[in-house]
Structures are given as structure tokens and as C-alpha cells.
Amino acid sequence: MGCKSHFSFLIIRVLCVATLLSCMTNIQFSYARENLNSEIMGKKYINFYQDFLSSKDRREKEYLEGLKQSFLKLKKNEERIYTLLGMLNLSSEGDQKIYAEFAILNIKKNFKYLNSDEKEIYKILFAKYLINKKDYAGGVLVLKAIAHKSESILFPMIAPLYIDALLNANLKSESIQYYNKFKKAIDKNTNWEKLNEILVGLANAALSFNDPNLSLSYLKKPLLFYPLEKSGRDAMVILSTIECSGGSLGSLYFRDESMQYLSREIFKRIGKQPDSRNYILSLIGVNPDRVHPQQEIDTLPMPEKEKLLEIANMLVIAREYYLANQMLDYLIGAKSYNANFSRDKILDLRGRVLNSLELPVKAAQNYKELFSEYPNSKFAEVARIKYGTSLHFAKRHSESAQYLSQNNVFPTNDEQNWSLFWQYYLSSQKREAEKTAKNYIEKEINKRNSPVAKFQYWLSLLDKNNYYNLEYKNELKAISEKTDEYPYPIFSRWRLNKFKLPDMQKNLERLNGYKDYYTNKLNPFIKGKLRNKKFENIRRLAHYDLANIASLYIDDFKNKKLKRNEAIILANLAYSSYDYKNAGDLARNSFANPIDDYSYKEVWTEKTNFWKLNYPLAYWPDVISAAKLLDLDPFWILSIMRAESHYIPRAESPVGAIGLMQIMPYTGINIADNIGKDNFNISLLKSPSQSIAFAAWYLKMLLTIYKGNYLLATAAYNSGPEAVNRWINQNNRLTVDEFYENIPYQETKKYVAKVLGYLDMYYRVQLGIGDGYNLEFGESVPSPNTSLDIF
Secondary structure (H helix, E strand, C coil), X not given: CCCHHHHHHHHXXXXXXXXXXXXXXXXXXXXXXXXXXXXXXXXXXXXXXXXXXXXXXXXXXHHHHHHHHHHHHCCCHHHHHHHHHHHHHHHCCHHHHHHHHHHHHHHXXXXXXXXXXXHHHHHHHHHHHHHHCCCHXXXXXXXXXXXXXXXXXXXXXXXXXXXXXXXXXXXXXXXXXXXXXXXXXXXXXXXXXXXXXXXXXHHHHHHHCCXXXXXXXXXXXXXXXXXXXXXHHHHHHHHHHHHHCCCCCCHHHHHCCCHHHHHHHHXXXXXXXXXXXXXHHHHXXXXXXXXXXXXXXXXCCHHHHHHHHHHHHHHHHXXXXXXXXXXXXXXXXXXXXXXXXXXXXXXXXXXXXXXHCXXXXXXXXXXXXXXXXXXXXXXXXXXXXXXXXXXXXXXXXXXXXXXXXXXXXXXXXXXXXXHHHHHHHHCCCHXXXXXXXXXXXXXXXXXXXXXXXXXXXXXXXXXXXXXXXXXXXXXXXXXXXXXXXXXXXXXXXXXXXXXXXXXXXXXXXXXXXXXXXXXCCCCCCCCCXXXXXXXXXXXXXXXXXXXXXXXXXXXXXXXXXXXXXXXXXXXXXXXXXXXXXXXXXHHHHHCCCCHHHCCCCCCCCHHHHHHHHHCCCCCHHHXXXXXXXXXXXHXXXXXXXXXXXXXXXXCECCCCCECCCCECHHHHHHHHHHHCCCCCCHHHHHCHHHHHHHHHHHHHXXXXXXXXXXXXXXXXXXXXXXXXXXXXXHCCCCCHHHHHHCCCCHHHHHHHHHHHHHHHHHHHXXXXXXXXXXXXXXXXXXXXXXXXXXX
16 A cells, blocks of 8 residues: 555644644633633632642541551551551552652561562562653563463453563563463553553564564554544554555555444544544545535445445534535435435434434424335334424424324333323323323332333322322322432422522531541451451451452452352452442342331441442542532532442443543543643543542532532533533423423433432431432523533
């Protein structure tokens, strides 16, 4: 292919540079943004991040100083050694290196007392310290003796460290051999910013041995997933070198492999970064000023038609709906089709685009055309459903109700009855709505998992003059006591009590000194030495600040058959190792207890233990610190965390959201710009404290925009404030519970219900509020306070 094939990627490289320059320009304008959004972003919120970091730094130094002082007083060798190992584990980076050096010095003095396992742990921690100091040769020497022990439980920590040290020490041949041998462990256990550095290093190493094909195999991930990061740009340079030296493969190796995959990955990674639109369109191969060919569609050969339909699909994935609509308007004029270029496929895609462009009437006509012309098409079933929902979005509720009453279009009885009921409700056909709801409730009341509460709730609201009717109150009271089918229990309490928003300042004062007893070293489930030697090893690791190592032993142990008392102990060990997901899973699988038996005051009973493990105070020092600095409900932060990642710091979603709080990369970049975080890199979001800080600031901004309405702010965290603002404009005369039912994204609707349900359970479990969470939504949906440009 030579250099010519590289020309298209040269354009992309230029765009990368433009993007970077644009990013730098954005940083210069950050202070202008502060003034622009002064009504939202007061000085307190501008300084939040620095205050958060200062508080965290102070806590860490105080804790490490405490470890140092306790070491000086300890007499037993085992306690002294593990105190030092824990100190080294916590302090090998940043400003805390003085404690790492203290720990290393004293471990060397006591080295003869370390057993083989303790020596292995020390080597790993010492190598990490050396690598952070850029002493890569030293890291290689320290790890060499244990680097091939793949049977070791600690190997997931060893392998990434060793390959990093090898590459940085310029040991090219050894690097390639080691990576190829232990690829699976390295890929799985290395954060992806570091992994991409490793892959680019391996590509360079392979190129030095004149093996361009091997080099390309390493470049695939950084080039496709991270095109605008340093590793992606470095990968592009290597790709250019391969092509211009006559390599047998080149840029088209990546392009032709899967254009759709490429465009989807690019979009989810870079999203709204400056100039990302041009970047994506250049990859797709679309000129926004001339989306489709000028000649008649049927003069094109069939392969060209197929390619244009694929491009239309990619434009939809990239949310370029206006351009996609232009392409589809062109394609719909075709008269000849085949299996890959079919009219029903075009109509299906066109319906999605029209609804996204807020043209629901046209979308409904489009879907009707699809299932009328092609009743047996694989797209027809979905088209029948989307016809009804498009009529709903167009506010043609009577028409939608008539259609649904005559056609059974939804796959389940629950969905069919609910959609019909809701269209009757919105079109004020009270008699038909009442009949539909009562028939459904009568048939489903005794069936498990039937969403009866939803029908009961709205049936009680059909006649708003019944607000003070005793039967109405009793119905809502019964729903309000439920601990499932959220958000209807919370809606019912709101309707009954008209609670005001909680005084967050008083709540935060109440939480002052609030302790997480289950990470406390006095936890009786794991207090003192344990009889089981493997459990005792985990307990000791967790107790002495080696939680990341303890988690590896828990992973090795958790799939084995456990007795009930063993499961309780292991679940508590997981919790004290900050492995909250495993703690909850072990509890649910081994010793479940109903919430009705729960007693907040009984701290150490088994039933209380079950609920505390399932609704943990995960990363509590960081959560409560952020909450106090921003006047936020800390249990809301925890509920978002549970819904987003189930407390897993390294979580990554299919759409590219990252870390504990599942922040999208482009959102992270914009937040960093506004809170004064310089040198932001995306892998930072996999740090629990950073993820919590970024998300808390963002949540505060959303809550301020929506005037304290937790439901709207929660919805905006999931779908973005642009979508929520659009829905508010479409539904501004609705009450908040009606607005919830009209959320068009089912994912967002389920997400809101989930978060409010978790919040309810946190109030029961951690604060002992028996009737759960009470929230004042306001009678109607508030208009956004402002539209911040940072989002």
C-alpha cells in the first residue's frame, strides 16, 4: 500500500493536532466560564476540588504518621512487619514517599523475619516504589525471581509491573517474549492507560526487529480505542512508519476490518471533545456539505448502495441524525433492493432518526408504512410498537390508545396493559383507564414480580379530587410501605405527606463522626485470629492496609463451596478489603435475611450484617468529604455509585463510561477543566477518590440546575442534561411523577427507579429510618435554572 494509503490517516493526524490545540484553548477560557456560570458555580464550588484533595492528603498523612508511631511502639515482629508492608503499600506514590522510604529501610533491617509469602509481597511493593521512581532496571532485578510464577495468587500484580519495567528498561526481546506468554494476565490487570503505553512500547520493539505485522497487532487497541490520547498518537506515528517503509499492511488494515466498530468506539471515547465531529466524519468518510452522491440512487451499483446504508447507520451511532436523515431521504428513493440493502431496513433506521429529530408524526407515518408494506419483516414487530410510542411522543394520546386497544403489539401482558392505561390516562379517558387498571390488577395481584403497584398508584390518582379520601390515603399508604416496585413507594409518601426537602446541612452535621463499623478493626465477625489459616491470612492482610492483596486471595477462595459461617466471615473480610461487590454477593448467596427482620440498632447481628454488607458505606471518607464540601446527600452519591458500577473502581461500560461513578471520558475532560484539574488523563477516573470527586461536583451542578429536584438530576446523570431539558420542554405542564412515566429512554427510566430505590434502602439500613426516604419533588417539573456550557 505504501505512503499513499496513509494519506487518509494523515488527515486524521492533523485533526488530532487541531483537537489538542482546541483543548488548550478551552483551558484558557475556563475562568471565563466561571463568570458565565456564576449563578451556579460560586467560589465554593470552584475551589471544591482543591479542598477535597487537601482534605484527602491531610487524612492520608495523619494515617501514615499514625502507622509510623505505632510501629515504633510495637514489640511483636509480625505486627511490626505487616505495619511496614501496609505503610509501603499506601505510600509509594506522590508526596507520601517519605513513609515508603521509612518502611523500606526498616523492612530491610527485619528482612530475616519475613516468611516466603511476606518476601513476595515486599518484592512487589518495593518494585512498584522503584518503578514510580523511574528506576526500571531496579524494578526488573527485584521482580525477576518471581515474574514467571504464574501459579502465584499474586501474579495479577506481578505481571503488569514486570512488563512495564522491562519495556522502560529497554529490554525489547524479553518484553515481547514475556507479554506473549502472559498476555491474558497483563491485559486483564493493567489499567488501560498504562496498558496502551505497554502496547505502543511492544510495537516499537517489534519494529526494531523488522516485524511490522507483529507491531500492527499491538497497535490495534491504542489506535482504535484511544486515538486522541498520547498512546493513540504514538500508535499513529508507528503506523505511518510501517506504511512508508513498504509494510504489507497499513491504515486500511484497521479501516476495512470494521468501519462500524471503529466509528462506535471513536464516538464513545471522544464524544464531545473539540473537533471530534470532524474526526468521526473523516473516519466514516462523510463530507457534511455533500452527504450523498449527486446522481440518481438507482444508477449506483448495489455494493455502493449497501455501503451508503452502512454509512447512514454509522451516522446514527455517532448521533449525527441530521446528516443521517439526508442520507436516508436519498436512499428511500431506490427501486431495486437486495438482502443487505432492503427498504424495510431503511424505514426502520429512518423511524429512529425522525424520532431523534423530534419529528414523531413523521416517525409514526414511517413505521406504519413499514409494517403495512412488510408485515412479515423482522423489523415489523418493533415497528408496530414504535408506531404507538411515536403517537405518544406526538401527544396524540387518544389515537395511540385506540391503536393499542385494537392491536396487541407489546411482547408482554404487563407492557401492553400499561401502555394502553397510560394513553387513556393522558387523554383523560378515565372510565377506560380505570377499567384497564382494575382488570390488570385483578388478574395479576397474586403473581410474583407483576408491577401491580404502578397500576394501583395511578388508579388512585385518576380523580385528583380524591386526594383527601380515606380509601385513597389507605391505598397510597400501602404502596408507601413497600420495599420494591420503586419509585412508587417514594411517590406515594410524597403524595401523602408533601415532605419538604431535607435540610442537608443538618443531615451532614448529624453524620459528623459517623463510622463504618464494618471496616472497623473491632468487627467481631473477623476480630482476632481466625481458625481457618487461609481466612486468617486474608484478615491479616486487610487489617494491615494490604486490602488490594487480600482481594486476590478472596477471589481465589470465593468460588469454593462454603459453609454458612465461612460465608459470613469471608463476606466481612471482603468488605474490610473494600471489595464491596464480593461482600454483597457472598451475603446474598449464603445468608439472606428479609428487611422486615432488620434492626438498625443491632449492629453486630447476622441479619443486620446482611443488610450492611449489601448497602455499604463504600469509600466513605471520600464520599462524606465530597458531600460536606458540596452540601450533598452522601447516600445519594452511594446510590449512584451502586447503580453505576456496583462499587467496582475499574468498571467500564459498553458505551465507554469509566470507574466507580461511570463518568464518560468527554464529561471527565470538561469537569477537569472547570474544577482546575491540570494534566487530566482518562485513567484518573479509575481512582475511587478521583471518580467520587468528579461525580460529586457534577451531581451538585445538576442538582442546582434542576432546583433541588433529585429525580431530574438523577435522570440527567444517566442521559445527560440536554436530553432532560428537552423532555422538560415537552412535558413542562406535568407533575414530576407524570414526567417520570413520560421519560422516553427506558434505560433512564429504570435507572431513576433503581437509584431512588437504593436511596430508600440506604436510609433504612444506615440511618435506621423505618419508613424509608421522603423526597419533596415539587408539584410540577421545574424549568432548568440555566444551561451550563460545560456539559
